[in-house]
Amino acid sequence: MGKDKRPTSVADKELEWLISPKTSSPQVASAPGKVLMTGGYLILERPNAGIVLSTNARFYAIVKPLYEETKPESWAWIEARGLPLTPESLASLPPFTSITFNAEESSGTKNKPEVAKTGLGSSAAMTTAVVAALLHYLGVVNLPSEVNGHLQGNKVSEELDVVHIIAQTAHCIAQGKVGSGFDVSSAVYGSQRYVRFSPEVLSSAQDSVQGISIEEAIGDVLKANWDHERTKFSLPPMMTLLLGEPGTGGSSTPSMVGAVKKWQKTDPQNSLETWKKLSEANSALEMHLNTLSKLAEINYDAYRSAINNCSIHTSEKWTEVAVGPNEIEVVKALLGARDAMLVIRCNMRKMGEAARIPIEPESQTQLLDTTMNMEGVLLAGVPGAGGFDAVFAITLGASSSNVIKVWSSLNVLALLVREDPRGVCLENNDPRAAEVTGAVSSIRIE
Numbered sequence: 089m090g091k092d093k094r095p096t097s098v099a100d101k102e103l104e105w106l107i108s109p110k111t112s113s114p115q116v117a118s119a120p121g122k123v124l125m126t127g128g129y130l131i132l133e134r135p136n137a138g139i140v141l142s143t144n145a146r147f148y149a150i151v152k153p154l155y156e157e158t159k160p161e162s163w164a165w166i167e168a169r170g171l172p173l174t175p176e177s178l179a180s181l182p183p184f185t186s187i188t189f190n191a192e193e194s195s196g197t198k199n200k201p202e203v204a205k206t207g208l209g210s211s212a213a214m215t216t217a218v219v220a221a222l223l224h225y226l227g228v229v230n231l232p233s234e235v236n237g238h239l240q241g242n243k244v245s246e247e248l249d250v251v252h253i254i255a256q257t258a259h260c261i262a263q264g265k266v267g268s269g270f271d272v273s274s275a276v277y278g279s280q281r282y283v284r285f286s287p288e289v290l291s292s293a294q295d296s297v298q299g300i301s302i303e304e305a306i307g308d309v310l311k312a313n314w315d316h317e318r319t320k321f322s323l324p325p326m327m328t329l330l331l332g333e334p335g336t337g338g339s340s341t342p343s344m345v346g347a348v349k350k351w352q353k354t355d356p357q358n359s360l361e362t363w364k365k366l367s368e369a370n371s372a373l374e375m376h377l378n379t380l381s382k383l384a385e386i387n388y389d390a391y392r393s394a395i396n397n398c399s400i401h402t403s404e405k406w407t408e409v410a411v412g413p414n415e416i417e418v419v420k421a422l423l424g425a426r427d428a429m430l431v432i433r434c435n436m437r438k439m440g441e442a443a444r445i446p447i448e449p450e451s452q453t454q455l456l457d458t459t460m461n462m463e464g465v466l467l468a469g470v471p472g473a474g475g476f477d478a479v480f481a482i483t484l485g486a487s488s489s490n491v492i493k494v495w496s497s498l499n500v501l502a503l504l505v506r507e508d509p510r511g512v513c514l515e516n517n518d519p520r521a522a523e524v525t526g527a528v529s530s531i532r533i534e
Contacts, residue, residue, distance in 0.1 A: 114152035116515040117221035117231060119275040120508060121145040121208030123331060123480055124472040126370040126432060127282075128447075129348050129363075129439070131268045135283055136367055139321055139374055140270050141329055142278040144508040145208055148519050149217035151225040208331075208505070212259055212271035219255040220276075220512045231514040250310075251512060252276040257309050260290050273318060278511035281374060285316035322509040324380035325388075326395045327466065328488045329507040330481045332500040334455065339475025344445045351443035362439050369431040373467075376425035383418050390414035398422060399464035399485030422466060422484075429467035430460075436474060447474035455479055455500065462494060463487055478503075 120142035124131070127138020223229045229247040256272050268284040289312045323329065352359040384391040394415040398406045403426055410419040433448060433456065440447030448456070448470050456479060459468040464487025471480050479500070483491055492502040 112153055114150055114518065115221055115225040116148060116150050116518055117217050117224060117512060118146040118148045118515050118519075119213045119216035119220065119512040120278065120510065121147070121210060121213050121505070122271050122274040123208070123329065123505075123507075124270060125469070125480065126373055127270070128436065128470075128472050128474060129345065130366055130370065131270055131282065131284060132345070133284075134286065136363075137281050137283045137317075137370065137374070138268075138270055139281055139370075139377075140274040140279065141321075141323070141507045142274045142509060142511060143208060143329070143331075143505045145503075145505045147210065147213040147217045148515065149214070149221040150518055151221040209271035209275065211262070212255075213275045215259045215262065216251070216255040216272055216275035216512055219258055220251045223251060223254065224514060231512065233514045233516070248276055248511065253309055253314065254306070256285075257290060257306070266290050269316065273316065274511070276511050277318060279320070279322050279507065279509040281317075281319040281321045283317040285314050289314055320509075321374075322381075323482065323507055324377060325384045326392065326485055328483045329505070330483060330488055330491055331471075331503045331505045332455075332479045332481070332495050333503055334451065334476065334479065334500050339446070339473070339477055341473045341475070344443075344447070344473050344475060347443045347445045348439065351439075355442065358442065359439075362435050362442070366432060366435045366439075369428050369435065373425055373428035373432065376421045376428060379421045380418065380425070383414075383421065387414050391418050394418035394422075395484050399483075399487040402461060402463055403465075426460075426467055429469060433469055436470070440474065446476070449476060452476070452479060455498065458494070458498070459491065462491060465491060 123141045123143060125139045125141055127136060127140075130136035131138035220229075220231055224231045229250050231247065231251075252273065255276060256269050259269075259272050260266050266287040268282075270282045270284065273282055274280060290309060380391075390412065391414075394410060395418070397409040397411075397415070398419065401409055403423065406419045406422060407416075410416045433453075437448045437453070452470055452474075456468045456470070459465055459479070459481050464484045466482045466484055468479060468481040471478060481491060495502050
């Protein structure tokens, strides 16, 4: 797997902002949510890397003309919606002013319900989907379709680089700060190993809020030296990502990050030592997972046999059930990945205790220990910044169904979320056109 950096041609690509739509038909784009498996907190600082998995939970953005043509009486429908009648007053509205969803059904009988914060990076996925849909609709980029989105040549990569830069910029302005950007990057490109860009790249975008024109700011960020690194990544074959919601309420990521930064300043020696151990364990986990993917390519039959055998036993018995040197190699890599995750969890707990925040709360520790001691579970942990939001597990073979049952008995809801390495793409149609009953009937209830 080679490192995939932004082509230099994007730095010279100018966007024409005074453009007209290239089509009058609706354009639908979708972008995935994410699970940060490794790199929590460390990913905020270069050159630390993180492994982020994109998921099949996706945000959809639909761009279409509200009206076929603009008529002289069009001020009437602006006024009917209670909007100001001048561009100046429109510009004075607060950013992200609430809009109506399914406006044509104002009775509320068919309106979609509000959804709670999921911890899947919904703001980044939403921003990416909206930016991608707009850029595609206006003819600035050509998005890969949902059918061939995984076939990304150089041309498609360049198109996605433009989406990535604009989405990172928009997300930065919306949040009022420059984050690591891993959530936007995974929403654009899919599952990956990620090293953040230098925050200075978006300095002009922050300045745009205080005075310089948006055209100048966009030109600057397009030409900037985006020094992030991303390497394609996906889970090895026959492994399943499970995400569980304990139902104990979410955590405030910004306040937890602030507490960790404060700890770094007050105790630099211990914090540096903890971060070094975390970085080494993160790299070890990445190495073992990549090794497993390679072993599957070299001898899939032995790999499949080892995974199936391990899926029905606890980790203590994995070595016993391995048959032959090829299966033993697979089991060694499995146990190596498992041990690396245990080191990650240990040091994340130490960091939380030192910073006085619940990165892996006691309730989560008990749940994760129970999960990792089950048959066929490779590893389990708290994603991202940790806290009470969610837990994740990586299972082998068909063992996920048993984990889901045990979680349910512990009042942990297993979400209908799986890894999907695809990034942003163009959809064939409006997902709302499908009947809810059709979606429900496709779900297997055990």
